[in-house]
Amino acid sequence: MTVDWSWISGHTDDLTTLTLSHLQAALTAVLLGLLISLPLAVVAHRVRPLRGFLLGLSNILFTIPSIAVFVLLLPISGLTRTTTVIGLTIYTLVVLLRNTVEGLDSVPARTKEAARAMGTRPLRTLLTVELPLALPVIMAGVRIATVMSISLVSVATYIGDGGLGQLFTDGFQRNYPTPVIVGVLLTLLSAVAADALLVALQYVLTPWKRRRA
Amino acid sequence: MYELLTNLGSWLTGTAQWSGSDGIANRLAEHLQYSLLATLIATAIGLPLGLLIGHTGRGAFLAINLASFGRALPTVGLVVLVFLASGLSMWPVYIALVALAVPAIVTNTYAGMTAVDPDVKDAARGQGMRAHQVLLQVELPLALPLIMTGLRLALIQVVATATIAAYVSFGGLGRYVFDGLAQRDLVQVLGGAVLVAAVAVVLDLALSGLQRFLFRHRTA
Amino acid sequence: MIQFDAVHKRFPNGTTAVHDLSLEMPEGGVTVLVGSSGCGKTTTLRMVNRMVEPTSGTIRVGGKDVQRQDAAELRRSIGYVIQQSGLFPHRTVLDNIATVPLLLGHGRRRARTRAAELLETVGLTAEAGKRYPHQLSGGQQQRVGVARALAADPPVLLMDEPFGAVDPVVRTQLQDELLRLQKELSKTIVFVTHDIDEAVRLGDRIAIFRTGGHLVQCAPPTELLARPADDFVADFLGAERGLKLLSLKTLADVPQGPASEGGAWTLVLDEARKPLHWTSKDADLPVRPLKDDDSLLSALNESVASPTGLVARVDAAGVLTGVSSRDDVHAHAGLAHTEARTQTGVAA
Numbered sequence: 034m035t036v037d038w039s040w041i042s043g044h045t046d047d048l049t050t051l052t053l054s055h056l057q058a059a060l061t062a063v064l065l066g067l068l069i070s071l072p073l074a075v076v077a078h079r080v081r082p083l084r085g086f087l088l089g090l091s092n093i094l095f096t097i098p099s100i101a102v103f104v105l106l107l108p109i110s111g112l113t114r115t116t117t118v119i120g121l122t123i124y125t126l127v128v129l130l131r132n133t134v135e136g137l138d139s140v141p142a143r144t145k146e147a148a149r150a151m152g153t154r155p156l157r158t159l160l161t162v163e164l165p166l167a168l169p170v171i172m173a174g175v176r177i178a179t180v181m182s183i184s185l186v187s188v189a190t191y192i193g194d195g196g197l198g199q200l201f202t203d204g205f206q207r208n209y210p211t212p213v214i215v216g217v218l219l220t221l222l223s224a225v226a227a228d229a230l231l232v233a234l235q236y237v238l239t240p241w242k243r244r245r246a
Numbered sequence: 247m248y249e250l251l252t253n254l255g256s257w258l259t260g261t262a263q264w265s266g267s268d269g270i271a272n273r274l275a276e277h278l279q280y281s282l283l284a285t286l287i288a289t290a291i292g293l294p295l296g297l298l299i300g301h302t303g304r305g306a307f308l309a310i311n312l313a314s315f316g317r318a319l320p321t322v323g324l325v326v327l328v329f330l331a332s333g334l335s336m337w338p339v340y341i342a343l344v345a346l347a348v349p350a351i352v353t354n355t356y357a358g359m360t361a362v363d364p365d366v367k368d369a370a371r372g373q374g375m376r377a378h379q380v381l382l383q384v385e386l387p388l389a390l391p392l393i394m395t396g397l398r399l400a401l402i403q404v405v406a407t408a409t410i411a412a413y414v415s416f417g418g419l420g421r422y423v424f425d426g427l428a429q430r431d432l433v434q435v436l437g438g439a440v441l442v443a444a445v446a447v448v449l450d451l452a453l454s455g456l457q458r459f460l461f462r463h464r465t466a
Numbered sequence: 467m468i469q470f471d472a473v474h475k476r477f478p479n480g481t482t483a484v485h486d487l488s489l490e491m492p493e494g495g496v497t498v499l500v501g502s503s504g505c506g507k508t509t510t511l512r513m514v515n516r517m518v519e520p521t522s523g524t525i526r527v528g529g530k531d532v533q534r535q536d537a538a539e540l541r542r543s544i545g546y547v548i549q550q551s552g553l554f555p556h557r558t559v560l561d562n563i564a565t566v567p568l569l570l571g572h573g574r575r576r577a578r579t580r581a582a583e584l585l586e587t588v589g590l591t592a593e594a595g596k597r598y599p600h601q602l603s604g605g606q607q608q609r610v611g612v613a614r615a616l617a618a619d620p621p622v623l624l625m626d627e628p629f630g631a632v633d634p635v636v637r638t639q640l641q642d643e644l645l646r647l648q649k650e651l652s653k654t655i656v657f658v659t660h661d662i663d664e665a666v667r668l669g670d671r672i673a674i675f676r677t678g679g680h681l682v683q684c685a686p687p688t689e690l691l692a693r694p695a696d697d698f699v700a701d702f703l704g705a706e707r708g709l710k711l712l713s714l715k716t717l718a719d720v721p722q723g724p725a726s727e728g729g730a731w732t733l734v735l736d737e738a739r740k741p742l743h744w745t746s747k748d749a750d751l752p753v754r755p756l757k758d759d760d761s762l763l764s765a766l767n768e769s770v771a772s773p774t775g776l777v778a779r780v781d782a783a784g785v786l787t788g789v790s791s792r793d794d795v796h797a798h799a800g801l802a803h804t805e806a807r808t809q810t811g812v813a814a
């Protein structure tokens with residue numbers, strides 16, 4: 034099995050389009066997941082009975098194979114990009130919810146008490162104390178969710194979307210390995226690049242964690 | 247929508263649907279067979295590896311990052327690639343199923359081993375247990391909850407990958423999804439999806455329940 | 467019973483944990499190793515059962531060089547108790563205690579029977595045996611740790627800050643238990659602590675270490691408190707070492723006289739002639755009667771704390787035998803010190 038380099042050079046435009054479309058789907062899902070999971074996580078963290086329910090429900094959702102999720106959304110939003118993003122968001126939501134709750138759990142009670150003793154109101158404590166301190170664990174979740182999301186986009190090729198995933202079905206239908214190999218490599222590269230960027234972002238956002246020069 | 251649901255209902259419950267080589271019973275059995283076999287092989291590879299890295303501490307980098315790498319690999323791409331590379335034969339696709347399950351087992355086994363309280367290991371050695379006795383009587387039993395989590399996650403991963411494998415002519419419940427897509431039979435597609443989802447959820451809940459029961463005496 | 471001969475321990479990163487240690491730990495006694503963090507006391511303890519191997523020098527237990535024996539078998543003949551107890555969370559308390567007997571090949575039934583005996587010995591109920599470690603309190607877990615160490619009836623017991631992780635009240639109880647056990651069993655115990663008061667309370671001999679693994683002085687507590695070898699030891703013993711010494715002496719020798727009537731304070735007794743409280747025309751005061759084997763320190767405390775200045779003396783049953791005056795108690799406290807300083811053959 035060899036790579037046909039001429040195919041690659043002949044399709045750079047397509048490859049670029051597919052990669053960008055792929056990343057757009059993945060990143061939209063991560064951002065939506067963050068937006069929804071954050072308030073949900075705060076609720077789960079503060080309200081004991083809801084916590085078990087929300088985490089349990091998200092665990093169940095996470096267990097469902099991605100192709101099933103995409104397919105089951107078809108009657109709702111059809112063969113569109115929306116379906117892809119909703120499907121992906123379900124997964125990023127689960128990961129981010131878990132990690133954000135864990136991150137909030139990890140903030141020492143003493144620190145929160147100190148803030149309260151100084152007269153800080155709950156919302157301000159949340160925004161200026163709890164979330165920043167929970168950030169490392171939350172960022173770990175963002176990294177996992179991003180990498181996972183980038184990988185899952187290709188499954189949406191079966192519902193007509195799929196970004197780089199289309200290279201896989203294309204290669205299969207034509208019994209032609211090159212696009213498949215290229216697709217796998219580009220997916221991996223995107224995941225590594227995104228992860229590296231997020232590590233850099235985390236470094237910038239958590240100055241107190243940096244080692245002394 | 248309502249019509250779709252009633253059709254789906256009849257599809258899932260129709261007796262004709264359950265019998266025969268393309269029947270739900272048979273596809274379900276096939277799917278479980280693939281999943282269990284692949285998980286078993288993945289365990290045979292991943293468990294010793296995770297134990298070794300966890301016990302000796304060497305190769306920790308691998309154990310920690312293997313999971314991330316596994317997460318980044320696109321399932322569809324891997325399955326198709328192996329299929330094409332093997333000259334369109336089915337059995338090598340098992341490699342893909344196993345390969346995607348190994349990271350979860352290695353990472354969780356490693357995590358389980360490293361989570362064992364060093365004081366407990368010290369006490370075990372101090373009382374006169376030899377290295378293999380410490381491993382078998384103390385480390386392994388204490389790492390077991392996390393190891394089981396790894397096995398459970400691996401199984402769920404395999405169930406999902408096996409569904410995709412139907413695309414490259416595997417049997418199992420994924421057949422309904424892909425045949426349905428090819429035949430533009432939405433009910434069949436949805437039926438397959440519901441069945442796969444149900445299998446995954448039931449297996450996960452059953453195994454978590456088992457885990458909770460087995461380790462009910464451990465820390466509060 | 468345990469002999470260290472020019473033992474040296476140097477770790478791969480360059481630190482010297484134990485420096486040229488020669489020490490003998492007598493059979494049937496409690497030798498306490500004490501010092502601040504990093505002084506090598508734990509390393510010294512752990513060399514006895516080869517959890518740490520010496521860089522040079524010899525260690526003998528019962529006359530036999532430990533390095534010539536199989537490490538695992540050696541450890542099965544030495545009891546080992548650590549601060550965090552290290553109990554196996556996945557086994558019941560009973561099975562935890564039975565660990566070494568099982569390792570030695572005793573049958574399960576025999577091992578469990580032995581474990582049940584030990585549960586009682588360390589003051590736990592049979593009910594506790596069926597529980598899992600996490601269901602027990604810290605103090606109870608430590609008792610299990612001690613029971614586990616005693617299971618195979620080893621002649622030697624190594625204890626590394628075993629009572630460090632519990633609160634002071636529980637710690638005192640556990641120390642009392644250990645002293646009681648030792649009276650019964652007479653094991654050779656090596657006990658590591660950073661708490662000088664614990665060392666004074668438990669030790670037959672105390673070995674003080676300085677950072678860098680240097681043994682500074684090894685002596686019975688009375689001698690240590692009366693004649694510290696240098697300023698380091700004196701500082702470590704604390705500014706109140708004079709008082710600490712008194713905790714080791716009893717008031718058996720302090721004279722007592724009859725409780726006189728007509729003084730400002732009268733002692734009220736019950737029908738069995740046991741002291742209830744002091745009374746005067748203005749008020750009542752609680753009394754703390756002391757027996758002959760109570761410490762001179764508690765007598766001093768009572769004589770100072772009570773406005774009566776008198777110490778009520780009772781016999782073993784709690785019946786009044788007389789009172790001692792403040793002056794007599796103080797005089798004897800001074801005498802105790804002089805005695806301690808001049809003991810061991812040095813001319814007065």
